[in-house]
Amino acid sequence: MSTSPYLSQAFDYSSVELKSPSTEIRLLQLYPSHPHESDGEKPDTGPIWDDSLVCHLYTTPIDNPENFKALSYVWGDDTKTKSITVVGSTPTGKTPGSGAVSSQRTSVIRITESLSTALRSLRGRRQDITLWIDQICINQADNDEKGQQVGLMGAVYSRATQVLVWLGPAADGSDALMDAFKSIGQGARDFGIESYLTRERYHLIEPMVSDEQPDDPATKGLQELLDSTAEAFAELLKDMTFKNWISRPYFSRAWIVQEFCLCADTVFVCGATKTLPVELIMFGLLMLKLAIGNAKRSNYTALLLPLLPLQRLQEVNQEPMAQLLSCRAIRQKHGGEPLYKLLRKCFVGHDTRAREHRDRVFALLGLAADADRLGIRPDYGVSDACILTRTARALIEMNGRVDTLCYSQFPKAIDHLPSWVPDWRSNLRPSFYTVNEVTNPHLFAASGKDSVLEAVAPTNEEEDQKHALGLRGWFVDVIEKIAEGDGWTDLGWDHIRYRHFFTQVDDLWKCSMEKNDPIHGDDTTATRRRKEEARWRVPIGDVYWTVEEGSQRASTDVAVYHGHTLKNIQYFERINQITPVDNYDRENDTSDWQERHRNGEVGQNYHDSMVVMKDKRPFLTQLGYLGMGPLEAQPGDAVVIFCGGQIPFVVRPLGPPPDGFQARQQSIYSFVGEAYCDGVMDGELIVKEKQTFFLS
Known part of the structure; x- marks a missing residue:
């Protein structure tokens, strides 16, 4: 024709x-x-x-x-x-x-x-x-x-009856990659890998991957499959075929989440001839990650340095399909997740794009288990700001998700958005405090363990209150000093930056120790002892991470690891400053440091735990509280706790407070960001009188 x-x-x-x-x-x-x-x-x-x-x-x-x-x-x-x-x-x-x-x-x-x-x-x-x-x-x-x-x-x-996921024309070796996924994915299906993908049986995979029982038939079968996986994918990783495939525009599109997850029969289509069920991609990707994790033990040399650059392995760990497959599995097995979790999963730390900002919400409504209850409807007759505000208000007031405020970050991507409303743009910073509420208890309870959100409607329709969010809670204190510079932004081991950061914390900590306000109770000795702990609790937000235990509240033992980190900084300063004429035995010192590193005596886990404080800035309050707040925080801002919230937040009063800051009972504030404030994270202040805070 x-x-x-x-x-x-x-x-x-x-x-x-x-x-x-x-x-x-x-x-x-x-x-x-x-x-x-x-x-x-x-x-x-x-x-x-x-x-x-x-x-x-x-x-x-x-x-x-x-x-x-x-x-x-x-x-x-x-x-x-x-x-x-x-x-x-x-x-x-x-x-x-x-x-x-x-x-x-x-x-x-x-x-x-x-x-x-x-x-x-x-x-x-x-x-x-x-x-x-x-x-x-x-x-x-x-x-x-x-x-x-x-x-x-x-x-x-x-x-x-079927969803066709169109990835685009065949290019950059995509046919070969689809063939590898088909072969390994079908091999994993034939092995029965799906039967292990439950909360009750997933732990059985690791002993088979580790080859703990070589004569066990299931272990033999999985080991053979891992061998085939390493062979099938090694070259596809090395020549960037895998990277090019996961970099296709499809995987960064917001709308694909519900499109990908809702139909039981969903297939990838790449080019004119390659069609593959989603499940085979999922199984093949799982086997690839298991093979990489097992590469040293099984001597998969093709998956190890120097044959395979580290960057190629990192691309597998950072691939964008993981959250898609997670959303799909939860939808197919359990009926879906709340909108708040979907928004966080898609836009926090991920480059997920949408044509219009309102589509960042609309694209997930068909998948959100609570969409009907929240009452959010697609509406293209109002502004993006209006839709995002409606969404944030519903998540906070109807679902009690005070932590929605953690993702109201600056600068905002659209104009005329209230300070407390997240824009859900791509790659929002993760909150320093995130807990899997299904499997783990909360580590913090700043508003008390049984506290629930208390929302208050604006008292009038004046412009500064029309789009305000009214929340009840507790006033903590006013920020008096804040560290200068860019805050804590570096995640690599740079001893100069680490030294600068710890010096900033220590300077504010010394000021705190000089204050006499009984912020930890009337017992002067106990207050001083608790204030001393802030020096090592604040840089990690009082959460200590290890491979074995994951994230836990920091015990007093962590003070020792903080000390190891400071010694580690001193070590690097020494070897970078001393010249050969100083008769310095660099070789023995380096050997000693390496031995201490192997023994966990150089603060490795401590400075790994500091990662969550990226883009935070140390602050000191008037009463002597030490904490970490958003980069945008300024002296004069207030630290507050909202009912139903696990952590404090920083807000900024609009206009001079009448009759003393603490006496202000109903005031308008601009939202600034989340915070860790040492000494108020476990409900210590809920004995104080509540106040009403209107966020503009």
């Missing part, structure tokens, strides 16, 4: 009207590239690039739709340089057949080049395929319809 028989007028969506956009959808019947070929004349493989795309649109009820496949893809450039011809104008039902196309009324829908490429690869030579595609099936120019149809996307992807 050529394009000549078809008219070029734009398609009129009213010709296939959705009588009820909240209960109906349009489907696209994509015609084959060679409808007149007889069976057996040519194999049904490969796209026909010089043919027009031709389709028919019709409607179907979402509660009982006709069978269809849903496409999950990347729009690409907004410029719609390609087109698809639409034949027929009946609102419901398929056309009599693609052979009669030339005699029917036709029109054109402009589409992106990315979608055009996908459709040319996905269509058959002689058979129609019925699809749902957002770019075509939704009238993108009608915001009312768009909002209602986006609200149905969860149902669309749940009710599709």
